[in-house]
Amino acid sequence: MNILSYGLLALVSRTEASGYDLMLKIQPFWQAKHSQIYPLLGSMEEQGLLSAKWIQQADKPDKKLYSITPAGTDKLHEWLLEETAPPVMRDEFNLKCFCIHLAEPSEVRRMFAGRRKYHVERMKYYKDIQDAIPQEYRNPGHIGFEDYILLQKAVMRTKASIDWIDWVEQEYGQWTAEA
Amino acid sequence: MNILSYGLLALVSRTEASGYDLMLKIQPFWQAKHSQIYPLLGSMEEQGLLSAKWIQQADKPDKKLYSITPAGTDKLHEWLLEETAPPVMRDEFNLKCFCIHLAEPSEVRRMFAGRRKYHVERMKYYKDIQDAIPQEYRNPGHIGFEDYILLQKAVMRTKASIDWIDWVEQEYGQWTAEA
DNA sequence: ACATTCATGTAATAGGTTACATGATTTC
DNA sequence: GAAATCATGTAACCTATTACATGAATGT
Structure with a gap:
């Protein structure tokens, strides 16, 4: 098992x-x-x-x-x-961040923009499923509650990823201003 | 490769x-x-x-x-x-959420409290490493920038997980009030 | 005509964890 | 005296992906 x-x-x-x-x-x-x-x-x-x-x-x-x-x-x-195993997260994007020093600013910006788009699409995907759960199923009496809170987690974590990208673009932009 | x-x-x-x-x-x-x-x-x-x-x-x-x-x-x-592969996240805790209807409210609360503690510890772990990066290495001219932004991502996503647990406890508490 | 959805299964391969194996130095 | 850190490697096993295999109905 x-x-x-x-x-x-x-x-x-x-x-x-x-x-x-x-x-x-x-x-x-x-x-x-x-x-x-x-x-x-x-x-x-x-x-x-x-x-x-x-x-x-x-x-x-x-x-x-x-x-x-x-x-x-x-x-x-x-x-x-029982004890719950720690989550495992594997994101190729993180590993690419280890060598942004090798890329030109325009390439770095394209990389981040691409990942931002991915997260925005994911966000919509999660929200659409969540929105389809009727209000009356969103309380602990219904199994719909379980889906509802899980989707909320996905939404919140995805939002954090988007916010992070926006934060990086700001930090990065300060040093490598370009049109 | x-x-x-x-x-x-x-x-x-x-x-x-x-x-x-x-x-x-x-x-x-x-x-x-x-x-x-x-x-x-x-x-x-x-x-x-x-x-x-x-x-x-x-x-x-x-x-x-x-x-x-x-x-x-x-x-x-x-x-x-190249195209970046989508992130893969596997968290046993999410799967446990699929059957919180089987557990008593006290058990559910213990489950969430345990995971909250885990995330708070992780947060400290990430912040400690991040804090150790000198200010002058936190800009794109240094490789320290890469570590700095990656740790920031970990911090922001971990915060989202903690916020989610607090949100769930509120939603859950509304329906299953108990001392 | 071609792709997608529904529906189940197996085989081959790649990716990842646990265990085996060794061994000095330092810390509790 | 026991555990942790540094340091490398292999073997066995479990987990996950891709490919093979089949086939009707529906949508573009």
Whole structure:
């Protein structure tokens, strides 16, 4: 049981879902491809943490719907109370910052402008999903609360990244004024 | 040449360094163990991007100092102008948020308090390193500028995480008032 | 006609962590 | 006496990405 497995189990604890559903839902918070997810679901089924049934669909491929078992719920609850692993962040942009001394000011500016655009797009992506959550689901009584606060985190951290870029452009501009 | 290799090359472009030095320097921005770093340095040496010499040290083990070659500098500069990969963030805490409905309010509060403490400690860690950079190195003329802005990013994003936790505690508290 | 969405799976490869291996010096 | 720091390296294992494989329905 690795971290991703627990994340999938957590999503299934909310509503039954297919591997495909889970891939889409976990995407904004943990990048994982279907090729990683399907085997994990299979092994959790074997361990009795999940149960599955095939659903026939007209006009769409059949899907395997997973539900959490009582054993799965117990396991999830144990995990919640355990120490949480520190977050891992890997951003190529940070490493590029180690050698901005090699680039000309115009190149540096283009680099930062490009990353700013990326973050602005991300911000819109998160806000659009968040805005789609109805007001009445945004309190702890609903599972929508969980999505709502997670998206808020993404929004706030993304805003910090944009603010940082603006701050750098100011600091950098002071020393390398140019049109 | 993967992303980490470029990051190491970028660090060496600033000052010659040993694998051990590089492991420590890259740590706050890209988690990598020495077992991953040493082979990458070896392969970059083989490719002619780095050159190395052994330094004998009294009272400390000998070390292998790497310097960047002209070919290495060219390669780095090319990399700088290429598309930057999107950042990858994996935080177990986010996945735990998917099932806070399973926990009691006291458990949820403990969870958030624990993560808050973690971020506050990280904040101090980043600020201490940043504060150690002399004022006169904090402008684009010095390589210290690169460290200075990167630490500022870490500080700003960490602050966003703490602010988010405070915001969640407020939102959560409104609905589950308790002493 | 071509791309995308839905839907599942396996195989091969690359990236990253833990463990094994060694060993002197310094700090608690 | 035990732990940490400095310093390098390899082996085994786990995690994650890319590629292979299939196929109907819908949208451009």
